[in-house]
Amino acid sequence: MTRHSAVPPPVTAVLDASSRWLPARLGEVEEILREQGEGHGETLAGDAAMTLEAGGKRLRPMLVLLCAGEEGRKGAVRAAAAIELVHMATLVHDDVLDAAPLRRGRPTVAATSGRGRATATGDLLFSRAFALLAAAGEGRSIELLSAASVALARGELAQRQDAYDTSIDEDRYLERCRLKTATLFECACRLGADDDALGGFGASIGLAFQLLDDVLDVRGPPERTGKARGTDLLDGTVTLPLILAAERDPGILAADLRSLDSAAAEALCDRIEASGALRQVRSRALEMVAEGKRRLGAAGFDAERRKLFDLVADGVVQRYS
Amino acid sequence: MTRHSAVPPPVTAVLDASSRWLPARLGEVEEILREQGEGHGETLAGDAAMTLEAGGKRLRPMLVLLCAGEEGRKGAVRAAAAIELVHMATLVHDDVLDAAPLRRGRPTVAATSGRGRATATGDLLFSRAFALLAAAGEGRSIELLSAASVALARGELAQRQDAYDTSIDEDRYLERCRLKTATLFECACRLGADDDALGGFGASIGLAFQLLDDVLDVRGPPERTGKARGTDLLDGTVTLPLILAAERDPGILAADLRSLDSAAAEALCDRIEASGALRQVRSRALEMVAEGKRRLGAAGFDAERRKLFDLVADGVVQRYS
Numbered sequence: 001m002t003r004h005s006a007v008p009p010p011v012t013a014v015l016d017a018s019s020r021w022l023p024a025r026l027g028e029v030e031e032i033l034r035e036q037g038e039g040h041g042e043t044l045a046g047d048a049a050m051t052l053e054a055g056g057k058r059l060r061p062m063l064v065l066l067c068a069g070e071e072g073r074k075g076a077v078r079a080a081a082a083i084e085l086v087h088m089a090t091l092v093h094d095d096v097l098d099a100a101p102l103r104r105g106r107p108t109v110a111a112t113s114g115r116g117r118a119t120a121t122g123d124l125l126f127s128r129a130f131a132l133l134a135a136a137g138e139g140r141s142i143e144l145l146s147a148a149s150v151a152l153a154r155g156e157l158a159q160r161q162d163a164y165d166t167s168i169d170e171d172r173y174l175e176r177c178r179l180k181t182a183t184l185f186e187c188a189c190r191l192g193a194d195d196d197a198l199g200g201f202g203a204s205i206g207l208a209f210q211l212l213d214d215v216l217d218v219r220g221p222p223e224r225t226g227k228a229r230g231t232d233l234l235d236g237t238v239t240l241p242l243i244l245a246a247e248r249d250p251g252i253l254a255a256d257l258r259s260l261d262s263a264a265a266e267a268l269c270d271r272i273e274a275s276g277a278l279r280q281v282r283s284r285a286l287e288m289v290a291e292g293k294r295r296l297g298a299a300g301f302d303a304e305r306r307k308l309f310d311l312v313a314d315g316v317v318q319r320y321s
Numbered sequence: 322m323t324r325h326s327a328v329p330p331p332v333t334a335v336l337d338a339s340s341r342w343l344p345a346r347l348g349e350v351e352e353i354l355r356e357q358g359e360g361h362g363e364t365l366a367g368d369a370a371m372t373l374e375a376g377g378k379r380l381r382p383m384l385v386l387l388c389a390g391e392e393g394r395k396g397a398v399r400a401a402a403a404i405e406l407v408h409m410a411t412l413v414h415d416d417v418l419d420a421a422p423l424r425r426g427r428p429t430v431a432a433t434s435g436r437g438r439a440t441a442t443g444d445l446l447f448s449r450a451f452a453l454l455a456a457a458g459e460g461r462s463i464e465l466l467s468a469a470s471v472a473l474a475r476g477e478l479a480q481r482q483d484a485y486d487t488s489i490d491e492d493r494y495l496e497r498c499r500l501k502t503a504t505l506f507e508c509a510c511r512l513g514a515d516d517d518a519l520g521g522f523g524a525s526i527g528l529a530f531q532l533l534d535d536v537l538d539v540r541g542p543p544e545r546t547g548k549a550r551g552t553d554l555l556d557g558t559v560t561l562p563l564i565l566a567a568e569r570d571p572g573i574l575a576a577d578l579r580s581l582d583s584a585a586a587e588a589l590c591d592r593i594e595a596s597g598a599l600r601q602v603r604s605r606a607l608e609m610v611a612e613g614k615r616r617l618g619a620a621g622f623d624a625e626r627r628k629l630f631d632l633v634a635d636g637v638v639q640r641y642s
Contacts, residue, residue, distance in 0.1 A: 089444075090444075093440050093441075093444060096417075096436070096440055113481075114481070115417070115436070116477075116481045117478060117481045117482075119414050119417055119440060119477075120414075120474050120477035120478045120481060121474075121478065122444075123410075123411075123414060123443075123447070123470070123473070123474040123477065124471065124474035124475065124478065126444070126447065126470075126474075127467055127470035127471040127473070127474055128467075128471055130451050130463060130467035130470070131464070131467035131468055131470070131471050133463075134460065134463040134464035134467045134468075135464060137460055139455065139458055139460050139463075142451060142454075142455040142460075142463055143452070143455035143456060145451075146448055146449075146451035146452035146455045147452055147455075149444070149447075149448035149451070149452070150445065150448040150449055150452050152444070152448070153441050153442075153444040153445035153447075153448055154445065156437075156440075156441035156444070157438060157441045157442065157445065160434075160435070160437045160438045160441060161438075
C-alpha cells in the first residue's frame with residue numbers, strides 16, 4: 001500500500017487527444033515545480049529539486065487541469081503544482097518511514113541524504129505548496145488542499161495503527177484507502193472545478209488506483225514495479241488482496257507477518273495469487289472506474305471533455321494491465 | 322540547537338500583569354489545540370493529542386495574542402493555535418530526526434510510537450494548522466505562516482547540511498537561527514498585528530531565544546534542561562558557543578565531532594565553558610533582547626502594552642538565568 005509504482009504514465013494518450021492546451025499547461029506546472037527547488041541563493045533544496053525532477057505520472061496535476069478545462073480559471077496551474085508538491089512531500093516522508101532504498105527505480109532522498117534531510121525536505125515541499133497558494137490568495141484551494149492533507153496524515157496513522165493486524169476487514173481497508181489516496185484525487189478534481197460530480201469521479205478512480213497498486217505489490221513483477229514483491233506484507237500492511245485471499249484460503253493467515261522474510265513474503269504472494277483474490281480485487285477496481293465514468297456521464301459534460309476524463313480513468317487501469 | 326528545553330514558562334508574570342483578557346484567550350487557544358487531537362470518531366490522533374497536551378511554554382501563541390492586543394481581531398486566537406500546531410509539528414519531526422527519547426522530560430512520540438507514527442503525527446499537526454486558518458478564510462495569516470514554515474524547513478536543511486562542519490562561521494550560524502527560530506517568532510507577532518516594529522521585536526527575541534538555548538545545551542544542568550549536556554555536539558550541530566570558544570582556544574577543534582561519545586561531549590562542554598564563550602553568547606543574546614525592546618519603544622505603543630512585551634522578552638531571558 002505504498003502510494004506509487006514505477007510504471008510509465010498514461011499521459012501521452014491524454015495529451016494526444018486534447019491537442020494543444022493541456023501540454024502547454026502541464027509545462028507551466030513543471031516550471032513552477034522546478035522553481036520550488038531553486039532560487040534561494042543556496043543549494044539546500046537540492047533534494048527537493050531532485051525529487052521533483054525525478055518526474056512521475058503527474059496524474060493529480062493533470063486531473064486539476066482537465067477539471068478546470070481549457071477555459072478554466074487562471075489558478076488551475078498553480079493549484080496543479082501545489083497538489084503535486086503535497087503528493088511529493090508524502091512520498092518523501094513515506095520513504096523515511098519505510099526506509100525505502102528506491103522510488104521509481106531511483107535512490108530515495110532518505111537513502112541518499114539520510115532521514116533527517118528527507119524529513120525536512122518533505123516539510124519544505126509541503127510548506128511551499130501552501131505558500132504558493134497563499135501568495136496568490138487562493139483561499140478555497142488552500143481549504144481543499146489542507147483538508148486533503150489532514151486526510152492523508154490520518155490515513156498514514158491508520159495504516160501504522162493497523163500494522164500486522166490480520167483481523168482488519170474490508171471496510172476498514174477501504175476507509176484507509178479513501179483517506180490515504182482517494183481524497184487527494186478528489187481534491188485534485190475539486191481544485192480544478194469545485195463540482196460534486198467531478199469530485200466523485202476523482203474519488204472513484206483514486207480508490208481504484210490504490211486497489212490496483214496493492215494488486216501490483218503482490219503480483220509484481222519487480223522489474224516493472226521497481227520494488228520487491230510483498231513489500232506491503234513485509235511492512236505489516238494488510239491490504240485487500242490478503243483480506244480476500246484469507247476468505248478463500250483461511251490457512252493463509254497462519255503465517256505471522258512479523259516473522260516474514262523476503263522469501264516467505266514472495267511465497268505468500270504466490271499463495272494470494274493462487275487463491276484468485278487478485279482477479280477479484282482487480283475486478284472491483286474496474287467497477288469503481290466504470291462507476292466514476294458513469295457519474296460523469298450523468299453530469300452533462302460535453303463529449304470532448306468526457307473523452308479526456310475517460311482517458312485518464314483508463315490510464316489508471318492500464319498502468320496495471 | 323534543538324528548539325526547546327524543559328524549563329517552566331514565564332507565562333505567569335505576563336498573565337498577572339495583563340489582568341483579565343489574556344488568560345481567557347490563552348484558554349481558548351488551548352481549547353482549539355485540544356480539539357485538534359479529537360473528534361474524528363477514532364483515537365488515531367492520540368499521539369497528536371499527547372503532544373499537544375504535554376503543554377509547553379506557548380510563547381508563540383502568547384506573542385500572537387499580545388500583538389493583537391485586548392481589542393485585537395477575532396482571528397488572533399485561531400492564529401495563535403495555528404502557529405503552535407506548526408511549532409509542535411516541527412518538534413515531533415525533530416524528535417524523529419534526532420531519535421530523541423525525551424522532550425520536556427516526557428517520552429517523545431518517536432520513542433513511544435516509532436518513527437512512522439511520529440512522522441505522520443507531525444504531518445497531521447502541520448496540515449491541521451493550515452486547515453484551521455483556511456476554514457476561517459484567514460488568507461493573510463496563511464501567507465505568513467506558510468512562509469515561516471518554508472523558512473523552518475530550510476533552516477532544518479541548512480543545519481543538516483552543516484552537520485560536523487567546524488569551519489562554519491558566525492554569520493552562517495545566525496542565518497540558520499533566523500530560519501529555524503527567529504522567523505517563527507516574527508511570524509507570531511505579525512499574525513497578531515502585521516506591523517514591522519512588532520515583527521522586528523519578534524525576530525530579535527527569537528534569535529536571542531535560540532542563542533540562549535544553545536548556551537543551555539553546553540551548560541545544562543541536565544536536571545533542568547531535561548536532556549544530556551552536549552546533545553548538539555553529539556548531533557554534529559556547530560553552534561555559537563563552539564564557534565566563539567574556538568576563537569579563544571583554537572585547540573578545541575582538535576576533537577573530531579563524529580567520534581565523540583557522551584563523556585567526550587561533556588568534557589568538550591566544560592572546555593567551551595572554561596573559554597568564556599558562554600558569557601559572550603549570553604551577552605549577545607541580552608543585547609538582542611534590549612534591541613528588540615528599543616525598537617518597540619520607538620514605535621509608540623502605550624505603557625501597558627510595552628510592559629507586557631517587556632515581560633515576554635524578559636521571560637525569554639529568565640528561562641536561562
